[in-house]
Amino acid sequence: xxxxxxQNLKKHWETITNLDAIEVNQDYAGFSGxxxxxxxxxxxxxxxxxxxxDDCKFPVAMSWYKPLSGRDARKxxxxxxxxxxxxxxxxxxxxxxxxxxxxxxxxxDAAREFQPFQEVVRFCxxxxxxxxxxx
Amino acid sequence: MIILPRQARxxxxxxxxxxxxxxxxxxxSDVPGLHSTGGxxxxxxxxxxxxxxxxxxxxxxxxAVGSRxxxxxxxxxxx
Numbered sequence: 034x035x036x037x038x039x040q041n042l043k044k045h046w047e048t049i050t051n052l053d054a055i056e057v058n059q060d061y062a063g064f065s066g067x068x069x070x071x072x073x074x075x076x077x078x079x080x081x082x083x084x085x086x087d088d089c090k091f092p093v094a095m096s097w098y099k100p101l102s103g104r105d106a107r108k109x110x111x112x113x114x115x116x117x118x119x120x121x122x123x124x125x126x127x128x129x130x131x132x133x134x135x136x137x138x139x140x141x142d143a144a145r146e147f148q149p150f151q152e153v154v155r156f157c158x159x160x161x162x163x164x165x166x167x168x
Numbered sequence: 169m170i171i172l173p174r175q176a177r178x179x180x181x182x183x184x185x186x187x188x189x190x191x192x193x194x195x196x197s198d199v200p201g202l203h204s205t206g207g208x209x210x211x212x213x214x215x216x217x218x219x220x221x222x223x224x225x226x227x228x229x230x231x232a233v234g235s236r237x238x239x240x241x242x243x244x245x246x247x
Contacts, residue, residue, distance in 0.1 A: 109242035117233040
């Protein structure tokens with residue numbers, strides 16, 4: 034990361050200065066952590082290094098763990114990171130509900146059809162499924 | 169009103185099927201070294217708030233994970 038790029042730095046400042054994340058980074062309880070789950074589906078990152086010709090393939094979903102010592106305020110003993118390297122937002126509720134919505138054209142129709150799940154359906158259309166898939 | 173054309177719906181269906189092929193969830197027993205039968209309290213690092221109890225039976229399932237985003241948890245009070 035180029036720290037002299039103030040526009041980019043500002044975008045990521047909240048993440049890189051997150052004290053809880055730094056605490057996880059700095060803590061050590063005998064093992065620095067590892068991956069415990071990865072999807073078989075992969076995503077290509079290009080470029081992924083300083084050399085423009087390099088590229089990397091990573092699993093779309095990766096789950097990592099790191100044991101913690103319990104020295105933080107909450108006495109945490111484990112950190113878990115679930116990463117979405119994919120180009121689409123992951124919306125499990127949409128995956129369930131929208132699967133049944135193939136022939137339903139509008140959020141209003143969907144909401145009527147799935148009245149008990151109205152909030153979820155609206156959320157899927159507005160925040161994820163429709164916008165993500167229509168790109 | 170949003171009308172999804174057939175092509176978009178097909179793409180939508182394809183992506184939906186892709187999404188269910190992997191998960192952003194885990195059982196406590198999936199995490200190596202975490203020997204918890206009574207559950208843990210989960211804290212969201214990015215949101216800065218407690219997410220409450222994660223039980224050994226139900227585990228944790230993310231409600232949504234943005235593209236190139238992550239869910240970052242610390243677990244405490246594991247029994």
